[in-house]
Amino acid sequence: MNNYKYLILRRISQLSLLFLYFGANAYGWTLLSGTISSSSILGTLPLSDPFAVLQMLAAGAVLSVDVLLGAVIIALFYGIIGGRAFCSWVCPVNMVTDGANWLRRKLYIDKIERKIWVSRNLRYYMIVIALLVSFITGLASFEIISPITILNRGVIFGFGAGAGLLVAIFIFDLFVLKNGWCGHICPLGGVHSIIGKYNLLRVAHTSENCTLCMKCKDICPEVQVLNMIGKRSESVIMPECTNCGRCVDVCDDDALGFDIRNYTKNNLEVTDENVN
Numbered sequence: 001m002n003n004y005k006y007l008i009l010r011r012i013s014q015l016s017l018l019f020l021y022f023g024a025n026a027y028g029w030t031l032l033s034g035t036i037s038s039s040s041i042l043g044t045l046p047l048s049d050p051f052a053v054l055q056m057l058a059a060g061a062v063l064s065v066d067v068l069l070g071a072v073i074i075a076l077f078y079g080i081i082g083g084r085a086f087c088s089w090v091c092p093v094n095m096v097t098d099g100a101n102w103l104r105r106k107l108y109i110d111k112i113e114r115k116i117w118v119s120r121n122l123r124y125y126m127i128v129i130a131l132l133v134s135f136i137t138g139l140a141s142f143e144i145i146s147p148i149t150i151l152n153r154g155v156i157f158g159f160g161a162g163a164g165l166l167v168a169i170f171i172f173d174l175f176v177l178k179n180g181w182c183g184h185i186c187p188l189g190g191v192h193s194i195i196g197k198y199n200l201l202r203v204a205h206t207s208e209n210c211t212l213c214m215k216c217k218d219i220c221p222e223v224q225v226l227n228m229i230g231k232r233s234e235s236v237i238m239p240e241c242t243n244c245g246r247c248v249d250v251c252d253d254d255a256l257g258f259d260i261r262n263y264t265k266n267n268l269e270v271t272d273e274n275v276n
């Protein structure tokens, strides 16, 4: 069970949040109401998706102080503490893409030689594209097609045709590109990578304990961030790490664990080793 500790905790977190959103709509609960894009705790503390806010601003919307404050709160939380933890602990689509990844491994699809290569930096271009389209159309463009919104709203209000996009992402990740959506395309994941570039919570590697079994690299959805394995003791410094804890879960050698980032020890410059 220890090999699944963080996975179980993440699923509890993701499902509990969906349950609270559902309960707010169905039963009037106020602990967490709204949607992932814009919600509030106890009807008082606003929480807004910073990327959704950026799109609305690019589209020319005039936003309330609450919405802007909510985006600042979220950006500060992930910027200081969580990094890209939004993806692995909050976002419901992570359950879909993790499911596809799990099935890939079970069906040995990973072993089939890859035919396509896509840069993991595509997600950063997607941010620019989404903002440009929002500016041109006057609509928060990614919000309209976002699978995160579709899944979140589907649980709260019921699913429509948009559920097809979730199926498409599952099939894409399963058969076409490993970690295709979350690891390459999703602009919200890119935004959280940028926000969390200097966050405190990091996975730390102790090379003295490492037996080079490579279980961590097999399971990691952003394998390029583990570029220190087999080389040196160091914390994960690349911002695409989702703090999912799967590498910690599967490491039987006590070579990986969560730690607070040591800014004096780890260089802040990131070497971009794109491994898909």
Ligand code: SF4
Pocket: 086, 087, 088, 091, 092, 093, 094, 097, 148, 181, 182, 183, 186, 187, 188, 189, 190
């Ligand atoms: S990359 Fe996007 S879809 Fe995937 S977990 Fe992060 S925000 Fe959600």
Ligand code: SF4
Pocket: 203, 219, 220, 221, 222, 223, 225, 226, 236, 240, 241, 242, 243, 244, 245, 246, 247, 248
């Ligand atoms: S390094 Fe570990 S915590 Fe970070 S994304 Fe990979 S498996 Fe998850």
